[in-house]
Amino acid sequence: MVDLEEFRIQVREWLEDNCPESLRTPTPDGELIWGGKTPNFTFDDQRLWFERMRDKNWFCPTWAKEYGGAGLSSKENSVLESEMRKLKCRPPQINLGIWMLGPVLLKHGTEQQKQQFLKPMARGEVRWCQGFSEPNAGSDLASLRTSAQDMGDHYLVNGSKIWTSYGDKSDFMYALVRTDPAAPKHQGISLLLLDMHSDGVKTAPIHLISGKSSFCEVFFDNVKVPKDNLVGELNGGWQLAKELLQHERSAMSKFGEFQLPTHFDLMSLFNDYMPAPHTPSEQSLFYKAVEADMQEHAYNLTVQRLTQEMQAGINNFGLMSIMKLVHTEQEIIKFELLLDAMGYRALGWEDNNFTEQEQAINRAWLNSFSQAIAGGSSEVQLNIIAKRVLQLPENKGAQT
Amino acid sequence: MSLVYSEDDRMLADTAEEFLLSKSPVAAQRTLRDSKSALNFDNDVWQQMVELGWTAITFPEKLGGLEFGYKGLGAVFESMGKHLTASPLLSSVVLCGSLLEQLANDSQLEWLNHIISGEKRLALAIDEKARHEPFNFQTEAVDVADGFVLSGKKVMVMDGLSADGWVVSAKHKEGVSLFIVPFSEDVIVKRTNLVDSRNYAELTFNELTLPVNALLGNPGDSIDAINHSLDLGRLCLSSEILGASKALFDMTVEYLKTREQFGVKIGTFQALQHRAANCYVELELAQSCVIAALSNADDTKSDLGLSASLAKCQVSKAADLITREAIQMHGGIGVTDELDIGLYLKRIRVAQMSLGDADFHQARYGELKNKM
Numbered sequence: 001m002v003d004l005e006e007f008r009i010q011v012r013e014w015l016e017d018n019c020p021e022s023l024r025t026p027t028p029d030g031e032l033i034w035g036g037k038t039p040n041f042t043f044d045d046q047r048l049w050f051e052r053m054r055d056k057n058w059f060c061p062t063w064a065k066e067y068g069g070a071g072l073s074s075k076e077n078s079v080l081e082s083e084m085r086k087l088k089c090r091p092p093q094i095n096l097g098i099w100m101l102g103p104v105l106l107k108h109g110t111e112q113q114k115q116q117f118l119k120p121m122a123r124g125e126v127r128w129c130q131g132f133s134e135p136n137a138g139s140d141l142a143s144l145r146t147s148a149q150d151m152g153d154h155y156l157v158n159g160s161k162i163w164t165s166y167g168d169k170s171d172f173m174y175a176l177v178r179t180d181p182a183a184p185k186h187q188g189i190s191l192l193l194l195d196m197h198s199d200g201v202k203t204a205p206i207h208l209i210s211g212k213s214s215f216c217e218v219f220f221d222n223v224k225v226p227k228d229n230l231v232g233e234l235n236g237g238w239q240l241a242k243e244l245l246q247h248e249r250s251a252m253s254k255f256g257e258f259q260l261p262t263h264f265d266l267m268s269l270f271n272d273y274m275p276a277p278h279t280p281s282e283q284s285l286f287y288k289a290v291e292a293d294m295q296e297h298a299y300n301l302t303v304q305r306l307t308q309e310m311q312a313g314i315n316n317f318g319l320m321s322i323m324k325l326v327h328t329e330q331e332i333i334k335f336e337l338l339l340d341a342m343g344y345r346a347l348g349w350e351d352n353n354f355t356e357q358e359q360a361i362n363r364a365w366l367n368s369f370s371q372a373i374a375g376g377s378s379e380v381q382l383n384i385i386a387k388r389v390l391q392l393p394e395n396k397g398a399q400t
Numbered sequence: 401m402s403l404v405y406s407e408d409d410r411m412l413a414d415t416a417e418e419f420l421l422s423k424s425p426v427a428a429q430r431t432l433r434d435s436k437s438a439l440n441f442d443n444d445v446w447q448q449m450v451e452l453g454w455t456a457i458t459f460p461e462k463l464g465g466l467e468f469g470y471k472g473l474g475a476v477f478e479s480m481g482k483h484l485t486a487s488p489l490l491s492s493v494v495l496c497g498s499l500l501e502q503l504a505n506d507s508q509l510e511w512l513n514h515i516i517s518g519e520k521r522l523a524l525a526i527d528e529k530a531r532h533e534p535f536n537f538q539t540e541a542v543d544v545a546d547g548f549v550l551s552g553k554k555v556m557v558m559d560g561l562s563a564d565g566w567v568v569s570a571k572h573k574e575g576v577s578l579f580i581v582p583f584s585e586d587v588i589v590k591r592t593n594l595v596d597s598r599n600y601a602e603l604t605f606n607e608l609t610l611p612v613n614a615l616l617g618n619p620g621d622s623i624d625a626i627n628h629s630l631d632l633g634r635l636c637l638s639s640e641i642l643g644a645s646k647a648l649f650d651m652t653v654e655y656l657k658t659r660e661q662f663g664v665k666i667g668t669f670q671a672l673q674h675r676a677a678n679c680y681v682e683l684e685l686a687q688s689c690v691i692a693a694l695s696n697a698d699d700t701k702s703d704l705g706l707s708a709s710l711a712k713c714q715v716s717k718a719a720d721l722i723t724r725e726a727i728q729m730h731g732g733i734g735v736t737d738e739l740d741i742g743l744y745l746k747r748i749r750v751a752q753m754s755l756g757d758a759d760f761h762q763a764r765y766g767e768l769k770n771k772m
């Protein structure tokens with residue numbers, strides 16, 4: 001193993017030489033690059049950065065080389081991440097597949113599946129979406145009803161999904177489907193990889209309060225899926241789903257880093273919009289912001305501790321299960337305070353008399369509410385902490 | 401001090417409820433938003449409100465009013481909050497109308513007649529900062545031979561677009577003064593679009609000449625009148641926020657009783673029950689503050705500031721809590737535009753910030769309390 005300090009120097013040199021200057025700023029709204037069949041580049045530096053990082057195998061730095069990764073150790077990966085942060089490099093691309101499905105396929109996929117799905121994923125060639133939730137299966141995910149029927153040489157999928165983020169823009173979906181309607185609800189579910197370009201797949205966008213429509217409904221009408229696309233055991237999908245959701249939650253507690261202005265620095269924005277707080281009301285707001293900043297500081301230290309505990313091989317399920325909850329709840333509070341400080345400047349709507357930053361803050365505020373619902377609501381996170389971490393007794397009335 | 405609505409107040413509230421439900425339901429506000437109307441309120445509905453007498457409710461009979469009081473008007477605002485109805489009742493009648501009532505000379509009272517009859521609208525131009533700071537401004541009025549020259553820029557002028565005139569605060573050598581500025585091409589009016597899709601303007605005055613009779617009240621002697629009118633506006637706005645919060649809370653409680661997960665209504669989860677119960681507590685506390693302030697406006701005017709700040713602060717905080725919980729308890733569907741939750745969230749956000757947010761009123765309450 002190369003000495004870590006030496007590795008750090010190499011990484012920094014490479015980033016300095018290869019990350020275009022124009023991409024060393026926070027990513028503005030709408031300039032996030034999503035990997036997939038047709039990445040949405042708006043200017044050439046984005047393509048350059050995408051291709052350079054891809055060819056370095058740094059979309060998935062810790063994956064094994066044979067599956068398109070760079071084979072970095074967790075410590076080396078931390079070095080890479082921290083150097084990228086220092087230079088303010090934008091993420092070259094983002095892709096739900098890499099964060100969520102990837103680790104599950106690495107662990108449970110067949111060799112053929114790894115070759116077929118991981119490599120293009122690691123090259124940013126396929127955009128993935130998550131088909132879990134259904135109209136009547138949200139927090140109670142296990143009561144999902146979309147079915148996959150065994151037709152001998154393929155599965156036939158029927159039903160619908162809802163709240164599928166970017167479902168209309170994705171190439172593939174990892175979906176939870178019911179493969180045994182007779183079994184108890186947790187035991188008849190499987191994880192299937194489904195080509196969104198197949199016949200019988202339809203999507204309908206849903207409009208959000210932020211004015212965007214980043215998620216949609218997805219309908220399946222006799223969609224054929226090859227049997228090789230079943231991940232893990234038949235009817236063994238629930239266990240995989242739990243693992244996958246764990247990956248989603250850690251990704252979500254990190255996701256904000258990529259998108260201005262989530263993970264924004266509250267104190268510095270306060271300084272922009274409310275410099276030298278002078279009235280009593282400004283001062284009281286200022287101290288609320290200080291409180292939120294200290295809470296966030298505690299969270300950031302916990303992120304670091306979590307990473308180090310993982311590197312040291314310490315079992316930290318308890319710690320892991322608080323991260324998404326803490327982060328998303330903190331973001332909501334931070335946005336409320338930022339809005340208070342900005343007054344009407346934070347409330348502009350489709351009006352170019354407001355700066356780009358002000359408009360981005362407005363949308364991010366409206367979006368902050370979503371984060372405490374997506375990926376398992378805050379209540380579900382608290383239930384997990386109470387039940388699985390603290391092992392408090394169940395209320396027999398409700399079969400959660 | 402009466403903390404309940406009188407028989408008459410309740411009759412007024414019922415009429416308002418009936419009228420708004422049929423003429424201005426939430427769906428109509430959504431249409432208004434999507435049609436990107438220039439006025440951002442429905443002028444027909446507004447004229448019907450005038451016919452119902454809502455513009456006359458608080459004014460004394462000798463000025464053409466009904467002398468009915470703010471408690472009655474508060475009930476109307478609560479109903480407007482519930483239905484998210486946009487109208488110039490606050491800007492033109494409560495804010496500008498009450499300033500005219502306090503300060504206008506005989507010829508200026510013409511404006512009040514027009515406001516009550518709905519023929520004309522005035523809008524109050526006071527804020528210049530991103531946050532409400534009514535007495536921190538730069539706009540200036542300089543004496544000239546036959547009047548004044550006005551220069552400056554005002555923001556967040558509620559219903560300032562297509563108004564027939566504006567009441568503008570300005571620095572004058574004698575102190576803070578108010579001017580009636582009739583609509584003129586020389587005033588630069590810029591539209592401001594906010595999340596609640598209502599009518600807001602930014603006004604710029606570039607050395608605008610005004611006649612002597614533009615001055616409202618004595619020069620340098622309008623701080624008390626401004627405070628009083630702002631407080632009346634804050635009461636009405638508090639009633640509106642209260643009505644919106646109640647509607648949102650009712651929707652949420654209804655959802656807890658219908659949505660099922662894990663084979664049971666989600667309202668059976670104690671984690672949600674206690675939070676809903678808490679929202680109810682905060683709403684009830686806020687309601688007492690709002691009605692006390694309305695009552696104050698009708699009885700004694702002495703500590704209106706204190707009770708208005710208490711009401712605006714408490715109701716804004718309760719509203720923030722309820723919007724947050726309404727979204728969260730609805731889950732995924734709570735962040736979609738299909739439901740009305742987003743419309744309530746956006747209106748409440750702007751209303752709680754207008755004329756001073758919770759922090760502003762907490763600080764002001766502290767200052768007023770200190771002086772007592």
Ligand SMILES: Cc1cc2nc3c(=O)[nH]c(=O)nc-3n(C[C@H](O)[C@H](O)[C@H](O)COP(=O)(O)OP(=O)(O)OC[C@H]3O[C@@H](n4cnc5c(N)ncnc54)[C@H](O)[C@@H]3O)c2cc1C
Nearest residue numbers: 130132133138139163165370374375377379728729731732
């Ligand atoms: C922006 C966004 C993106 C999303 N993207 C995806 C995606 O890509 N793929 C996908 O599959 N899904 C996605 N989702 C769906 C998300 O996973 C669900 O919305 C979430 O699991 C909640 O389910 P629900 O919306 O049905 O709410 P419900 O489950 O109906 O919950 C309603 C309320 O009841 C509470 N509640 C439920 N059960 C309990 C309990 N036992 N104890 C206490 N409280 C409880 C909830 O916390 C919530 O407050 C997304 C959601 C959002 C908002």
